[in-house]
Amino acid sequence: MGISLTEAAAKHVQNFIAKRGKGLGLRIGVRTTGCSGMAYKLEFADALSDDDMQFQSHGVTLLVDPKSLPYIDGMELDFQREGLNEGFKFNNPNVKNECGCGESFQV
């Protein structure tokens, strides 16, 4: 399965990396923290580690560490605008429960 980006998200990521001037792609993962169990991690990736799983989506490299993958397998990242705010939205099929704001979740 793996993870993917919507076309809008991929366009924004490519733009961000180009303006930032460096970066292999995006690192996506989860951490055990937050008010409801797990929290997403979304970072620029500057280095590859040996056990990274790699996915390609609309020309963007996505890196996931193997321990995170089960929690987010099948997930799609979208880029959305809500009023003045804009950012990435995680459509994760594994989520059973999430906190009010959706920043942390349970599977």
Added chain:
Amino acid sequence: MALLQISEPGMSTAPHQHRLAVGIDLGTTNSLVATVRNGISTVLNDEQGRAMLPSVVRYLDAEELMVGEAAQRSQSEDPTNTISSVKRFMGRGLADIGDISRFPYRFIDDPNAKVGQVQLRTVAGAKSPVEVSAEILKVLRVRAEASLGGELVGAVITVPAYFDDAQRQATKDAARLAGLNVLRLLNEPTAAAIAYGLDNAAEGLYAVYDLGGGTFDISILRLSRGVFEVLATNGDSALGGDDFDHRIFCWLLEKNTLSALPPQDIRLLLTHARAAKEQLTEHDEARITAVLSTGALVDNVLNQATFYEISQNLVQRTLQPLRRALRDAALKIADINGVVMVGGATRMPQVQRAVGEFFGQTPLTNLDPDKVVALGAAIQANLLAGNRSGEDWLLLDVIPLSLGIETMGGLAEKLIPRNSTIPTARAQEFTTYKDGQTAMSIHVVQGERELISDCRSLAKFELRGIPAMVAGAARIRVTFQVDADGLLSVFAREMGSGVEATIEVKPSYGLSDAEITRMLQESGQHARQDMQARALREQQIEARQLIEAVQNAMVQDAELLSAEQCKQIDEQITLVQAALEQQDAMHLKRAIGALNEVTVSFAQARMDKSVSHALSGKNISDLEVK
């Protein structure tokens, strides 16, 4: 669910722990807010997609007010309650503002008003510039929180490089009033350099040329491996894009043989003049058509060549401060590796060309000159909020005028010379002037001149409880500390007894840019005169001290003097006193020399007496050095 942003590697925050920080360019004409999102500094727009918030506040009644474009539009219908360009009044007293008739506001001159800051009477009551600025900042804070989806941890707010302590403090107060945590105040040109320096990974010596709506600032910066240092600043507080509009306006009056226009026609033509100026940036000519209140028609075509010609001396006027800043930084034109353009007025091709010719290189214009300051401030805010890792970033600014204290005779002793990088701390020891002196008045001054009367007084405080000692025995250490925001604290400590006194300098009102410029110019023009004045004051102090010492000695040890010697000394004292009346340092010096000469044998006799007094009745073994 929440919308997430991409973090730097290893810098992901815990849920609800986003360290949201913004940079704010609180401008005279327009204000902006920017933030770093997904690794990029971006200006935050309002619902209508506008980045710039006109810095105008209109008070409607005790509760309601409006800020920005709506307030700006109503300026002519309600001038006394619509406050624009409030930045010019920040940290200012009425006396600093000068000709208040130029402004449509009702200024309040209340001697009991807090800290000498001017206030404006509005329909909502008396409002200080701090309160008005806070309203602008509040709008930007709300916009930022709506855009970022959370509460801000803090903001970096930019101020002109020339802002003094009072103006910086007022800016901080305004931010606090607006519910913003000030991470730091940052000089505007420094912010611009950050925006360019980091984006382009530039190194070297840079000039930041900032031609705003009504002010001109030039700064010389050194960038190396991410370290920024401001070497020198200069400028002209009464020169900006508005002056170019005014030149076009005058050209229109001349072309149409108009004079003594009513205010609404002046505003109308100025608006058209501005539009023409903006059009001439992209086009060869601009057509100006307007119908005046008299029904008269104004219809002219202004071409680029004419516009350049009528505005040429304005462009030239910006070059003089450039030369002065280079001289202050001890640099040649050829040393400058790059020139950063800031401010909407730098879009004008003739400005870019003149600056390019001056420096012999094309200025940097790839960032929007209206936004570059806010973008740089946002980068700094992002860093200070802790969203970047592994980059040790130092940011050094300079103080615009020397700081010092008053010493005997009304002389200024500089502790921190101007253009010193901040934060900084310097200490110097001073001593007492009179025997048994138990207190010392410390007068903190700002300026380049030698005499206190030509410098600006910042604060006065007293160090009390100095143990009684002979003159010159006490050691009083005075420490000046300027923090990263350019605010000064002064500590005084008597080293023997440990008595201390301290003051934080928040001068009730400070200097205007024009005054700083004037003071700097005068210090150059009056260098020789100042040197002579200092020499004279020093001789005068020495003369008075000598007379006092000799007269005291004559009372104490009268028996050591013959009547003849007494007469001689008295004569010389009279001569010194007479010389004191004249303003001639050399003459006074000779008189002091003569008095010293006639007292040599007396001093010798006193010395012998005190030695024999110290030794009498003592065994030689007691005197052995242990």
